Amino acid sequence: xxxxxxxxxxxxxxxxxxxxxxxxxxxxxxxxxxxxxxxxxxxxxxxxxxxxxxxxxxxxxxxxxxxxxxxxxxxxxxxxxxxxxxxxxxxxxxxxxxxxxxxxxxxxxxxxxxxxxxxxxxxxxxxxxxxxxxxxxxxxxxxxxxxxxxxxxxxxxxxxxxxxxxxxxxxxxxxxxxxxxxxxxxxxxxxxxxxxxxxxxxxxxxxxxxxxxxxxxxxxxxxxxxxxxxxxxxxxxxxxxxxxxxxxxxxxxxxxxxxxxxxxxxxxxxxxxxxxxxxxxxxxxxxxxxxxxxxxxxxxxxxxxxxxxxxxxxxxxxxxxxxxxxxxxxxxxxxxxxxxxxxxxxxxxxxxxxxxxxxxxxxxxxxxxxxxxxxxxxxxxxxxxxxxxxxxxxxxxxxxxxxxxxxxxxxxxxxxxxxxxxxxxxxxxxxxxxxxxx
Numbered sequence: 001x002x003x004x005x006x007x008x009x010x011x012x013x014x015x016x017x018x019x020x021x022x023x024x025x026x027x028x029x030x031x032x033x034x035x036x037x038x039x040x041x042x043x044x045x046x047x048x049x050x051x052x053x054x055x056x057x058x059x060x061x062x063x064x065x066x067x068x069x070x071x072x073x074x075x076x077x078x079x080x081x082x083x084x085x086x087x088x089x090x091x092x093x094x095x096x097x098x099x100x101x102x103x104x105x106x107x108x109x110x111x112x113x114x115x116x117x118x119x120x121x122x123x124x125x126x127x128x129x130x131x132x133x134x135x136x137x138x139x140x141x142x143x144x145x146x147x148x149x150x151x152x153x154x155x156x157x158x159x160x161x162x163x164x165x166x167x168x169x170x171x172x173x174x175x176x177x178x179x180x181x182x183x184x185x186x187x188x189x190x191x192x193x194x195x196x197x198x199x200x201x202x203x204x205x206x207x208x209x210x211x212x213x214x215x216x217x218x219x220x221x222x223x224x225x226x227x228x229x230x231x232x233x234x235x236x237x238x239x240x241x242x243x244x245x246x247x248x249x250x251x252x253x254x255x256x257x258x259x260x261x262x263x264x265x266x267x268x269x270x271x272x273x274x275x276x277x278x279x280x281x282x283x284x285x286x287x288x289x290x291x292x293x294x295x296x297x298x299x300x301x302x303x304x305x306x307x308x309x310x311x312x313x314x315x316x317x318x319x320x321x322x323x324x325x326x327x328x329x330x331x332x333x334x335x336x337x338x339x340x341x342x343x344x345x346x347x348x349x350x351x352x353x354x355x356x357x358x359x360x361x362x363x364x365x366x367x368x369x370x371x372x373x374x375x376x377x378x379x380x381x382x383x384x385x386x387x388x389x390x391x392x393x394x395x396x397x398x399x400x401x402x403x404x405x406x407x408x409x410x411x412x413x414x415x416x417x418x419x420x421x422x423x424x425x426x427x428x429x430x431x432x433x434x435x436x437x438x
Contacts, residue, residue: 033065033246035116036084040071042094046120048226052090055229059239065246076101078108085246086114086216089121089135091223096124106130109215114245117219118238122174134217136184136208137176143197145172145224150206154187154256155285155430156311156378157209158240158249159218163233165265165285166191172224173206175199184210184217185253207237209244209253211396216245216253250371252309252380252396259309262298262416263287263432270300275332277420279429288428289320289420295332297323297417304413305437308383311430312344314375320344320427321358324385325404325414335417338409342383342392342400344427346375355392355399363392363399371397378430385411386437 037056039049046052053069060067065085076097081087081104097105102125109115115134123139125131132138150167152160173190179200180186188207192198206221218241228234243249263271265285273279277291287296310322326339335341341358350356354372355363371394373379382393388411392400404411418429 033085033248034083035060035065035067035086035088035242035246036075036081037067037069037088037090038071038073038075038092038096039069039090040073040092040096041120042096043123044093044120046091046224048224048229049091051226051229052118052223055235055238056088056090056242059235059242063239063243063248065242065248073097073101076104078104081105081108081113084108084113086116086242088116088118088242089124090118091120092124093120094124095127097128102128102130106213109134109217110213111215113215114247115212115215115217116238116242116245117217119172119174119221119223121219122176122221130213133183134212134215136180136210136217136219137178137205140175140177141199142172142174143195145170146195146197148173149191149194150188151191152188154185154251156380157187157251157253158243158377159207159209159220159237160187161240161378162236163188167233169222169231169234170225171222171228173198174221176205179203180205180208180210181255181257183255184208185255207241209241209251210255211253216247218242218245249377250373250379250395250397252382252393254396256309259307259433259435261431261433262300263429265430268296270298271296272299272330274330274335274417277422279418279420286428286430287418289418289426292420292422292425293332294420295323295335295417296420297326297328297335297415299328299415302328302413302415303385303434303436305386306384307435307437308385308416308432309380309434310418310432311378311380313378313428314344314346315426316375317346318344318375318425318427319348319421320425321419321421322381322383323417323419324383324390325409325411326417328415332419335415339414340390340402340404340409340411341419342381355394357390357392357400357402360404361400361402363394367397368394368399371395371399384437387412
């Protein structure tokens, strides 16, 4: 009788755990994005897991998605996982999935599923190569809990867009067995001089994202303590990572190496204003257009073959653009007449809307519309110039491929600039950086 009772209790407990993943919730309308929070542990167990689950539920109410939570690995079937837009591995540890469950999860990711790893998710499934690649790096060790300075490297991704360039907070700071920078896009890294016990030779990523085997993967090393989940900045960081993983926000998560800043948020050395209007530089390192029609251009030198990246944001139906390949001049119309503009404008004709080479070639509008974040959110352009070929990526998606044939507008050498279009247009820019190509 006692054995039967214990078995009944175990079955009931499993049913309660699985009950939240067995069918759609009446509280959420059809089409609502859904997230599964998985927090099974086969090693050390963090006492912050309940606070983490509660925080994700609260963030879901804020973000407009639904949440189920379980520690039962039998939820990892192909049929059940199809119901979710992302799975959050919340401080999981050790071997938590068997072979069949791993196979189901691999298939889920390959079909476009999302993964969010939090803290000890990097201390999970060491013998599963696919998972190691998905998480980005495995945990090695950690020093004592202590304050540290986080350097925010990407301020356009929704997980980090609301942060300052440095973020001081207390956590259990993991060292990893490998550096994910070569295959993942690093969002934030630790300043190892700001705390004791960092062992990654001064390049210490702590949050990153990547497109992986058909799916999306976001990882943050934060979240050890209960207090983390009450911290507004960390909550927004986690919410942004989930929103990107479920496809509610877009970002460029390709690896980014070898770029140097042309505008780092602190100084406009090398830049000149041509024509009327100006740009206002805020304390958080954002340039915002004011009046016009003018052009803030980089006069420090011209460029030939390069990849230019920059982050931009509109507040509504605003107009601006990025000019490339024009000769030096104090007249902004020189750039209009002799360069090419990659447009930022929501409502003009196809060859004059966001992502177009203004007046010459429309963006692929279907791809552009899927990749574009709405007004009020940051976007990232990559503008790549090689010879007379100009390609444009929006949030990591290639949306334009144009070849110039006009010798008066040659792209083979020229300057770069951002437009302040007029009094009614307000567009912001951040983190203008360049990588010169062979």
